[in-house]
Amino acid sequence: MKEAVAFKQVDKIFNNETIALSDFDLTVHEGEFVCFLGPSGCGKSTALRMVAGLGEPTNGEVEVFGHSPKELIQDTNDIAFVFQDANLLPWKTVLDNVLLPLRLRGGSKREQKKEAVRVLKMVGLADYLKAYPRQLSGGMKMRVSIARALAAKPKLLLMDEPFAALDEITRQTLQQELLDIWQKEKMTILFVTHNVFEAVLLSTRIAVMSARPGRLSSVIDIDIPFPRPASIRTNPKFNEYVDLASEKLEGRQEREEAK
Numbered sequence: 148m149k150e151a152v153a154f155k156q157v158d159k160i161f162n163n164e165t166i167a168l169s170d171f172d173l174t175v176h177e178g179e180f181v182c183f184l185g186p187s188g189c190g191k192s193t194a195l196r197m198v199a200g201l202g203e204p205t206n207g208e209v210e211v212f213g214h215s216p217k218e219l220i221q222d223t224n225d226i227a228f229v230f231q232d233a234n235l236l237p238w239k240t241v242l243d244n245v246l247l248p249l250r251l252r253g254g255s256k257r258e259q260k261k262e263a264v265r266v267l268k269m270v271g272l273a274d275y276l277k278a279y280p281r282q283l284s285g286g287m288k289m290r291v292s293i294a295r296a297l298a299a300k301p302k303l304l305l306m307d308e309p310f311a312a313l314d315e316i317t318r319q320t321l322q323q324e325l326l327d328i329w330q331k332e333k334m335t336i337l338f339v340t341h342n343v344f345e346a347v348l349l350s351t352r353i354a355v356m357s358a359r360p361g362r363l364s365s366v367i368d369i370d371i372p373f374p375r376p377a378s379i380r381t382n383p384k385f386n387e388y389v390d391l392a393s394e395k396l397e398g399r400q401e402r403e404e405a406k
């Protein structure tokens with residue numbers, strides 16, 4: 148399998164001397180769905196942002212498809228980012244919000260519209276093309292944000308706690324939709340969460356991170372076949388992985404506190 152993302156002994160120390168990442172080493176392969184799981188402040192967002200070219204490592208290197216992230220962001224549409232806040236332009240319709248990155252890229256307007264409608268259908272918003280963000284629920288806004296990211300046909304989708312602000316039912320629906328999309332579009336996904344259940348449900352591998360300074364405490368392969376319906380939460384194997392991931396999270400924290 149080809150490498151999609153490589154963190155090579157990355158340290159990230161901010162100007163105020165906060166160590167956000169320390170000796171962070173991880174390779175993600177094409178087609179994987181990897182969750183960064185860890186307590187608040189452990190450096191998950193910092194790691195993800197560097198993959199998007201938002202911030203450079205202090206030491207070490209981050210490579211995406213063998214290139215520097217900044218290069219890829221400038222020259223290609225290979226990387227797309229979805230944040231916790233949907234970040235939609237309130238004065239533009241759903242369709243125009245999704246069209247925005249396509250317009251910036253140029254090409255035929257007809258093709259752009261076709262693509263925007265395709266991804267909006269994929270996230271279940273075919274009937275809301277002309278709606279404005281204020282007319283949408285939180286879950287629908289997040290769907291628009293995901294559609295906007297997908298419209299550029301990225302090879303790598305970066306998601307920073309995209310479902311954290313949603314209610315449990317909406318979160319579960321969007322988790323299933325995301326898994327469907329990932330299987331259809333066959334891209335690589337890096338997903339930040341501090342929710343153990345979410346990480347086990349979505350991941351092919353979980354990168355468990357420890358409290359500051361952000362280190363990779365363990366990597367867990369989730370050997371549960373796809374599709375993984377919501378009902379999988381009652382499966383004993385699913386719960387074994389939840390226990391294992393929780394143990395890795397807590398074990399590390401306890402050792403850290405004992406120091």
Ligand SMILES: Nc1ncnc2c1ncn2[C@@H]1O[C@H](COP(=O)(O)OP(=O)(O)OP(=O)(O)O)[C@@H](O)[C@H]1O
Binds near residue numbers: 161163165189
């Ligand atoms: N621009 C910055 N300048 C200084 N310190 C920063 C900056 N960005 C993040 N930090 C610090 O780096 C550490 C890691 O932050 P980061 O946002 O990556 O954590 P996180 O694991 O994503 O947290 P959360 O789950 O709460 O979002 C934190 O201590 C944070 O305060």
